Amino acid sequence: MRILVANPNTTEAVTAKLMAAGAAVADPRTVLVPMTAHRGVPYIATRADAVIGGAVALEMLAEAHTTVDAAIIAAFGDPGLGGARELFDIPVVGMAEAAMLSACMLGRSFAIVTFSGGLVPWYNECLDWNGLRGRCAGIFALQGAFRDIADVQSEKEGALVELAAKVVIDHAADVVILAGAPLSGLAQTIRDRVPVPLVDGIQAAVKQAEALVALKPAKATTGTFRRPAAKICTGIPDALKARFERTDG
Incomplete structure (x- = not known):
């Protein structure tokens, strides 16, 4: 399986740490696909940073979601997680959520x-x-x-x-x-x-993502995480615009 590791901040060195830690626990058959934000902040630390990071995370997933089986929003605090689950059909795991749920076990x-x-x-x-x-x-x-x-x-x-x-x-x-x-x-x-x-947040997220892919959950067609109705958007990247407008097939 292929799992996107989407780092919604701009520091490549942090992405490298995420990838090394994730690879240490990933199944040998799992391919982790790194992605670093091309705009935004060096690291997300405040509510304002998280708003920017959430928008960037949606852009990253829109660009890559058809090429992977699951995605991880690789920032503790999970910016954009709820929106990502609405918009995309693949499982999307938040690093903080995965860490907390794993800790509860x-x-x-x-x-x-x-x-x-x-x-x-x-x-x-x-x-x-x-x-x-x-x-x-x-x-x-x-x-x-x-x-x-x-x-x-x-x-x-x-x-x-x-x-x-x-x-x-x-x-x-x-x-x-x-x-x-x-x-x-x-x-x-x-x-x-x-x-x-x-x-470790990324290690928990990798294992949770692998489990969700194996479970093959269906995308919700009702409830709060169903895909939203089509809505015209302006000024956002084409891949994300198509996802909002439902012109992506």
Whole structure:
């Protein structure tokens, strides 16, 4: 099967981390197809960033959806996920959603640990969108600046381990999610230094996407995720315009 890994920010180095972490757990028969946003922000950290990222994610899926069996919106917080599920016929998995659902299979409560306090408000809204507030022990972030988004996981590794371990003790978290695409792959590196299971967002998303493809779900023709009725659009890329206007066959 072919799974699109759509990174809706513009940092190629983050896409490389996503691909390496995803490939480490993918079935040997799975082909991961990388795609990096050609416009937008270097990394998504705020609600405003997420609005831009969501629009870009829809453009990316419109361009590639006929060539893949499933897609991953590869930014923690899942910008554009609901809209993507309306518009496209293939399974679309959000990285945050996959991480949280996987964490629920490993323990009663999970904590989300990330590298920047600026991400917390957006992640809180993502938590509520998924209806998992009651399973979450909290969202915890490092404070202070970092040098480079591409190297933040190596720069902050020790501090992230310390924070994760503290959260487990202080908040009785059964599972810890390492949140943010720039942290992709870190869970496997530090798994023996935190006393509960760690969940990596892209790795959870790859396995969830593989499962959904194998299940062969039908596209909804009724309900809230049915494809919307045709609507004329202006000023958007041709592939996405055709999807909205239902001129793509």
